[in-house]
Amino acid sequence: MTVEWRAAEYVFPGHPDKLCDAIADAVVQEVGRREPRGLCGVEVAVHRDHVYVTGQVAGAGVGEIDVDGMVRDVYRSAGYDETWRPAAEDLVVEVNLCCRDFEDGEDFFRGVADDQTISTGYAVDLPGTNFLPPEHWLAWELSRRVSVLAVDCPELSLGPDGKLIVLTGQENDETWLERLSVSVQQDETGDDIVLQRAVHEVLEKALDGFVAAIPGFRRTLPSEVCVNGAGNFATGGPEGDNGLSGKKLVVDAYGPRVPIGGGAWSGKDFYKADRAGGVFSRRIARAVVLAGAACECTVTLVFLPGDEQARVVSIRDQDGRLLDAQRWGGLFDLSLEGSGDRYTGACDLVEVARLGHFTDQSRPWEELGFDLQPRVTANRESEVLVMS
Structure with missing residues (x-):
C-alpha cells in the first residue's frame, strides 16, 4: 500500500504574525468587556519596534480603551524584554482606530451580517486530538x-x-x-x-x-x-521579520489538509460573519462525527450580506458523500445573534489567538450543549436523538 x-x-506565541493576532484579539476582548454587543474589526501589523493598530471599534466606552497598554502587555507576556528585542517599553505604537459610540439603533442590527463569508469546518473521529487532523x-x-x-x-x-x-x-x-x-x-x-x-x-x-x-x-x-x-x-520576532494579523489562517484552523474557507478570526467580534461561521461549521462537523455518521466530516456554510442565519451549503463525509445539510444544521442555532450572545467574553481570546481556536476542548464553542445518542444505520448516517 x-x-x-x-x-x-x-508557530510560537512570539512569532510576529501571532503577536499581531494576540493584539487584535486583546482589543476584541476589551471591547466585549465594555460593550457586550460591541463591534470590532481590527488589524495589526508589526515591524521592528513599530506596531500599527488599525480598523474600527464601536460601542459604549470603546474610545477609552488603552490600546497602547494592551500592545505592550501582549509583547511582555510573549517574552519580549531587554534581552529579546523589541522590549515592550521601547515600542512605538501607532493607533489609527475609528472609535465611536453606536449610532441610534445600531446595536440592534448586530445580528445582521454586514459582510459575506465562506466558512469551512472539520472534525475527524480522533477524540485524543480533539477531533483535529x-x-x-x-x-x-x-x-x-x-x-x-x-x-x-x-x-x-x-x-x-x-x-x-x-x-x-x-x-x-x-x-x-x-x-x-x-x-x-x-x-x-x-x-x-x-x-x-x-x-x-x-x-x-x-x-x-x-x-x-x-x-x-x-x-x-x-x-x-x-x-x-x-x-x-x-x-x-519583529526584528527579524514583519508580521500581520490574519496571516496564519491554516495554523488557526485545521492545517493544510482542510480548505480554510473565508477570512481571519482574530480581530473580529463574535457577531461578525467570519468568526461566527468558523465556529458554526466546526460545531456541525463535530456533531456529525460524535454521532457516528462519519469518520471525517467537512462542512461548508456561507453568510451573505444581510443574513441573520448561516446557510449550510454542504456537509460531506470522508468519501465525499453528501449528508443531509438541513437535518444536521437544524440541530444548532446558526444565528449571528446567538453567536455574539454566547461567546462574547466567554474565554481568554489572547490565549485563543496564541494557542489555537480548536485545540482546547474546554473552549465554549467546542461544547455542543446537548448529548448525541446515535442510532447508526448501514450507511453510517445516524438517526440522531438530541438529549437535553
Missing part, C-alpha cells in the same frame, strides 16, 4: 512543548520566536512521525548542541501521549530531527 504523507506547521495536532502539541523551554530552561538562552513543521506517514492502520524541523530563536552565546538534546528530550517525553491520542501511532523517533536548519536564529 502507498504511504500517505501529511505535513503541518505551527493528527498531523495538525502533533505540530500544535510539539510547538506548545518546545516553546515553553524558553521559560523552563533559561540556560538554553532561547527567545520567544519560533516555529516547527512535522511530516507524518500513514500506511494501513499505522501512523508515524517521519521528520521534525524546529526553528527556535537562540542567543549567539547559547549552546546549539544542548538545544538539540533538549528538543530530543521533549520529543521522547511526548511520544507516549501521541500513542495514547492517535490509534496505531508508532512509538518511534523520527528518521530526521532538525533544529535551526538554516543556521543561527538569534535575530527573530
